[in-house]
Amino acid sequence: MLQLIVNRCLQGLLTLVLASIIIFAATEILPGDVAEAILGQNRNDAAALEALREELGLNRPAIVRYFDWFFGILQGDLGVSLSTDRPIADMMSGRIWNTARLAIMTACVAIPLALILGLISAIRAGGVLDKSLAVTTLSLIAVPEFFIGLGLMTIFAVELKWLGANANIRPYYDFGRIVHAMALPVMTLGFAVLAHMLRMTRASVINIFTSPYIEMAVLKGIPKRRIVMRHALPNALSPIFAVIALNLAYMVSGVIIVETIFAVPGLSRLLIDGVALRDIPLIQACAMLFGAVYIVVNLLADIFSIIFNPRLRFPK
Amino acid sequence: MSDVADKPSASKGLKSLRLTPTASIAGIILIFWILVAFFGPALAPYGEAEIIGESFGPIGGEGILGTDKLGRDILTRLLYGVRTTLFLALITTVISFVVGVVLGFSAAILRGWFDICISRLVEAFMAFPSTMLALVVIGAMGTSITVLIMTVGLVLSIGVFRVSRAIGMDISVMDYVESARARGEGVWWIITREVLPNAMPPLIAEFGLRFTFSILFLSGLSFLGLGVQEPAADWGLMVQENMGGIFLGSSSALIPAACIASLTICMNLIVDWFQQRQQGETVLEKME
Amino acid sequence: MTDVLSIEDLWVEGRPPGGKYKPIVKGVSFNVKKGEVVALIGESGSGKSTISLASMGFARPGCRISAGTIKVNGENVMDMTTKERHKLRGEKVAYVAQSAAASFNPAIKIGDQVIEAPVFHGLQTASEATEVAVDLYKKLDLPDADRIGGRYPHQVSGGQLQRLMAAMALSCGPDLLILDEPTTALDVTTQIEVLKAFKDIIREQNTAAIYVTHDLAVVAQVADRILVLNGGEVQELGDTDQIVHNPAHEYTKTLMNAVRPAPNQLELDHKTGDDDPAPILTASNITAGYGSGPSKKTILRDVTVDVPEGSVVGVIGESGCGKSTLARVIAGLTPQWEGEVTITGHKANPRVEKRDKETLRDCQIVFQMADTALNPRQRISDLLGRPLQFYHGLKGKEKADRVAELLELVELPAAFASRFPGELSGGQKQRVNLARSLAANPKLVLCDEVTSALDTVVAASVIDLLQDLKERLGLSYMFISHDLSTVASFADHIVVLYAGRVVEKGLSSQVFQPPYHPYTQLLLNSVPEMRQGWLEEVATTDEAKAASAGSVELREVGCPFSNRCAKAIKGVCETKTPPLRKIETGHEIACHLETDVLPK
Ligand SMILES: Nc1ncnc2c1ncn2[C@@H]1O[C@H](COP(=O)(O)OP(=O)(O)O)[C@@H](O)[C@H]1O
Ligand code: SF4
Numbered sequence A: 001m002l003q004l005i006v007n008r009c010l011q012g013l014l015t016l017v018l019a020s021i022i023i024f025a026a027t028e029i030l031p032g033d034v035a036e037a038i039l040g041q042n043r044n045d046a047a048a049l050e051a052l053r054e055e056l057g058l059n060r061p062a063i064v065r066y067f068d069w070f071f072g073i074l075q076g077d078l079g080v081s082l083s084t085d086r087p088i089a090d091m092m093s094g095r096i097w098n099t100a101r102l103a104i105m106t107a108c109v110a111i112p113l114a115l116i117l118g119l120i121s122a123i124r125a126g127g128v129l130d131k132s133l134a135v136t137t138l139s140l141i142a143v144p145e146f147f148i149g150l151g152l153m154t155i156f157a158v159e160l161k162w163l164g165a166n167a168n169i170r171p172y173y174d175f176g177r178i179v180h181a182m183a184l185p186v187m188t189l190g191f192a193v194l195a196h197m198l199r200m201t202r203a204s205v206i207n208i209f210t211s212p213y214i215e216m217a218v219l220k221g222i223p224k225r226r227i228v229m230r231h232a233l234p235n236a237l238s239p240i241f242a243v244i245a246l247n248l249a250y251m252v253s254g255v256i257i258v259e260t261i262f263a264v265p266g267l268s269r270l271l272i273d274g275v276a277l278r279d280i281p282l283i284q285a286c287a288m289l290f291g292a293v294y295i296v297v298n299l300l301a302d303i304f305s306i307i308f309n310p311r312l313r314f315p316k
Numbered sequence B: 001m002s003d004v005a006d007k008p009s010a011s012k013g014l015k016s017l018r019l020t021p022t023a024s025i026a027g028i029i030l031i032f033w034i035l036v037a038f039f040g041p042a043l044a045p046y047g048e049a050e051i052i053g054e055s056f057g058p059i060g061g062e063g064i065l066g067t068d069k070l071g072r073d074i075l076t077r078l079l080y081g082v083r084t085t086l087f088l089a090l091i092t093t094v095i096s097f098v099v100g101v102v103l104g105f106s107a108a109i110l111r112g113w114f115d116i117c118i119s120r121l122v123e124a125f126m127a128f129p130s131t132m133l134a135l136v137v138i139g140a141m142g143t144s145i146t147v148l149i150m151t152v153g154l155v156l157s158i159g160v161f162r163v164s165r166a167i168g169m170d171i172s173v174m175d176y177v178e179s180a181r182a183r184g185e186g187v188w189w190i191i192t193r194e195v196l197p198n199a200m201p202p203l204i205a206e207f208g209l210r211f212t213f214s215i216l217f218l219s220g221l222s223f224l225g226l227g228v229q230e231p232a233a234d235w236g237l238m239v240q241e242n243m244g245g246i247f248l249g250s251s252s253a254l255i256p257a258a259c260i261a262s263l264t265i266c267m268n269l270i271v272d273w274f275q276q277r278q279q280g281e282t283v284l285e286k287m288e
Numbered sequence C: 001m002t003d004v005l006s007i008e009d010l011w012v013e014g015r016p017p018g019g020k021y022k023p024i025v026k027g028v029s030f031n032v033k034k035g036e037v038v039a040l041i042g043e044s045g046s047g048k049s050t051i052s053l054a055s056m057g058f059a060r061p062g063c064r065i066s067a068g069t070i071k072v073n074g075e076n077v078m079d080m081t082t083k084e085r086h087k088l089r090g091e092k093v094a095y096v097a098q099s100a101a102a103s104f105n106p107a108i109k110i111g112d113q114v115i116e117a118p119v120f121h122g123l124q125t126a127s128e129a130t131e132v133a134v135d136l137y138k139k140l141d142l143p144d145a146d147r148i149g150g151r152y153p154h155q156v157s158g159g160q161l162q163r164l165m166a167a168m169a170l171s172c173g174p175d176l177l178i179l180d181e182p183t184t185a186l187d188v189t190t191q192i193e194v195l196k197a198f199k200d201i202i203r204e205q206n207t208a209a210i211y212v213t214h215d216l217a218v219v220a221q222v223a224d225r226i227l228v229l230n231g232g233e234v235q236e237l238g239d240t241d242q243i244v245h246n247p248a249h250e251y252t253k254t255l256m257n258a259v260r261p262a263p264n265q266l267e268l269d270h271k272t273g274d275d276d277p278a279p280i281l282t283a284s285n286i287t288a289g290y291g292s293g294p295s296k297k298t299i300l301r302d303v304t305v306d307v308p309e310g311s312v313v314g315v316i317g318e319s320g321c322g323k324s325t326l327a328r329v330i331a332g333l334t335p336q337w338e339g340e341v342t343i344t345g346h347k348a349n350p351r352v353e354k355r356d357k358e359t360l361r362d363c364q365i366v367f368q369m370a371d372t373a374l375n376p377r378q379r380i381s382d383l384l385g386r387p388l389q390f391y392h393g394l395k396g397k398e399k400a401d402r403v404a405e406l407l408e409l410v411e412l413p414a415a416f417a418s419r420f421p422g423e424l425s426g427g428q429k430q431r432v433n434l435a436r437s438l439a440a441n442p443k444l445v446l447c448d449e450v451t452s453a454l455d456t457v458v459a460a461s462v463i464d465l466l467q468d469l470k471e472r473l474g475l476s477y478m479f480i481s482h483d484l485s486t487v488a489s490f491a492d493h494i495v496v497l498y499a500g501r502v503v504e505k506g507l508s509s510q511v512f513q514p515p516y517h518p519y520t521q522l523l524l525n526s527v528p529e530m531r532q533g534w535l536e537e538v539a540t541t542d543e544a545k546a547a548s549a550g551s552v553e554l555r556e557v558g559c560p561f562s563n564r565c566a567k568a569i570k571g572v573c574e575t576k577t578p579p580l581r582k583i584e585t586g587h588e589i590a591c592h593l594e595t596d597v598l599p600k
């Protein structure tokens, strides 16, 4: 089993390296380079361009620059932003917390809720509750996030004035104020991930229902609730872990629209700024961070799946 | 079993579809929007970009559904917009399927190095949120329709690759594929004649889901200002333009958003019905 | 005596997903008394499992019990509430399924699953139940009875798992035990130990039992009475002795006639292998397996097989011994790592993609499951037409005519050309599967378990067809099967494969007559016989006991059979690989024993 986990970790590392190559290659292939970006209006001045390239080390071969950049990242050096001249790590540190707060608050609400409702739905499969949950979640998944966001905002912030529409948290906010401000973005993001996780939980469990060992349990006179919890769930863990991981990654890196609607100064907004200002080092750093989050949470999900699988835990 | 098997009875039109009420309603709404896509502009009371009154006019005012930020008729723009929305979603989904299915099936059948390389690469791409990928490419290459279509098509094809590789893997170990290999058939025959026909039901469902996702994705990009550009009418774009109106009590952003939702929800309901139809009941479902 | 179960005029209906309900059990009545074993026999689809499940008030998804009374201990199951039915299942009636491997939950320890029903239904506390379970393990001859409950299902062998399932069923002390094909998925050698354990424990606990099977010889060993079913209707009900020796109903007679005699009871004329024609296929010194790198798994080691022109070479051995792998190597689907395949005198490339059309055409492979071997989305005309076009360039009318001819050849109506495989029965599909290989006009056909998934009667007709085709078309076959009786009645030469090595080969008359390789002897003795009392006799032999101690192990050195061989020579057999040794012309055995001490 340890062997498997180590293998899986190495695989994750490989993916991370590949991802970094993709990022680097993409910024390399795209038209224009850092020097042109810095010079902006004056980019047609060939001499200045050349001098700047020399100064920034852009004339070295791409491979060398890649390793330079990659090892920098490994040591925590994300580079310096072109647009602000500040170290990117500094720019990110404040933002990470905004993004993380949204992700953690959402995860705390959505994951348990999704698991519980998904299991209830599976236990009551085919019943009224299950059917209405099915239609609700199906619709929630299909609704654009901005519709949910704007809809909630219209109702709760504009009409009823119960909750805040701006989730830019100031340091002096107390807990109540934070909840007031964060409620709407958490709900918006939560609906989407909740629906997805709920459906997958239900589907993973239902998928097990066709196994002969479930029929066996039925023939032992075990009632439905116990069959779902004791016989089906332990065998459905792996896909459930996977979907949780996917959604966790999404809560960190897929929240551009939520951050935009509710003016959350998070990492996605930073990335958008980077793209708008052609701040290549900033884009690279953001992309790398998102990629790393995805790879790490998926790695964790796989490791949990391995640990919870008796076949792998107790080999023959 | 005796040596005689039943012939399945011939299907009888609509009845054999076994539509559920939900699926029927969803189907009707979808057909409605498709008809609008064909005839919408002819029905529109005004021109696509024609300014007919004040900005953020109320429902039932100048325009039946009100006016937008610039005072254009919402209804007219909705009728024009459905075309753009559906067309873009369709063409990007088709592109993603052509690319994703061909690569996915090839990987599943050829296995070996081809599979390893391409799967690893795709896995690495999966690590990036799709919006970010699109954001970076479109940000660098500009916001032309071609760039938009190609970018979204390729981004979507990552997911299609994964799904079709999995489907292809399942089918390619079937004995009939082995039989074809033993006969000496080439890869092309195996993909088109042995694997594809058997992959159709899950692929059709997947197409529906990707189509929905494409609509959502494109409207999200429009919402971020990276999608279809003014003055063309696109539902996602309409939401973005009129978002400010929310605080003025105007529903001009919510109406197009609701239209998108109606389209995607119906599409999902149809796919769900299609998938349900393929499977029977399980032991537990009939327990009580 | 009281009836534990009485079923009267039972009707069960079933439907395909979305289709209409049709009756699948039609007015069946019978009863089971205390301590009695009633066997339900019939072909697949005759409603055996459906009836036995109905006695627990259960109908599989897509089925429903539409009429009749089912009484367990005099209480009508159909009138019960859900709660009462749960109690019935957990306390009164217990079920043993066909595949224990699939019916044990892979995520829960065996012991916990065994005691779940009595503990959950409040019959016993967990520790009481565990005591009862350990007792049952001992009675069922399971090794390490005190600790086996702490293991997970994947950690024990198939035969043990099947017995553990019996323990699970008996743990609640049921009044009625239902055994649904409990040994069908096992190899003959494993079947004996399991069958014996089942029989003993049923006698010992004096429970009533329903035993479902399609194997008449097995029934003869365990049942008191037999109920013969066909198409959901009772054909005949009588004492085992009467049904086996003196069947009254026509259908029962057909079933009995389709049973082939055990190979060691066959009259084989003794000839020697001097005058064999030149081989049409030679596979020499094949070493092959799956995977690469650390997950590399070698299956076949140094296997050499010849198929003389115009003959049938039977390949026998338990499942997992590499029979299918051998066929795949010859067909080029699993390229060998070492060795050479020669087809009609030409060296064949290991990879199917690189073989020329003639080689491909001359050697055709037919897979076991016609269900999966025929593309469900192609019509029969396309399935048969493709090889015609591919190998012979036939088109249009010519092709259609030849398709009709092929269908006629396998005794199917020409109208089938326009059907899809899903519209044919199992036997018909297997005929189409055969016809497709014949479309190439091959010289050699590799048949991998082509009759294993078929019912006895249908299988017999397919064998007759193969025999007939061989004579008419001058074909040669490599016929792979784990069913010795079928092979014995059909093959000229036999290759016995064990754990990836050839342990014996020769003419059928040589292999099926002494001297035997110890493994061949075990195989032959394990084939169930109709004779009552056979089971007790065979289960107590040293050979059977030694064989049940181990399972098939692929090993690099030593005799592959050494962990199960009653005659193994300590210190020699497990370290030195015995080479194939000539016994007489054409007959070779790989064993360290001297010829005169080989089993007789
Ligand atoms: N594709 C495969 N990959 C890995 N192992 C396999 C594969 N196919 C078969 N095996 C293994 O090879 C062994 C021999 O299998 P097989 O040739 O099918 O034997 P048989 O036909 O005699 O039952 C078994 O242990 C089986 O698990
Ligand atoms: S070599 Fe030894 S272990 Fe193998 S069959 Fe002969 S006696 Fe038994």
Ligand SMILES: [Mg+2]
Binding pocket: C323, C324, C448, C449
């Ligand atoms: Mg096999």
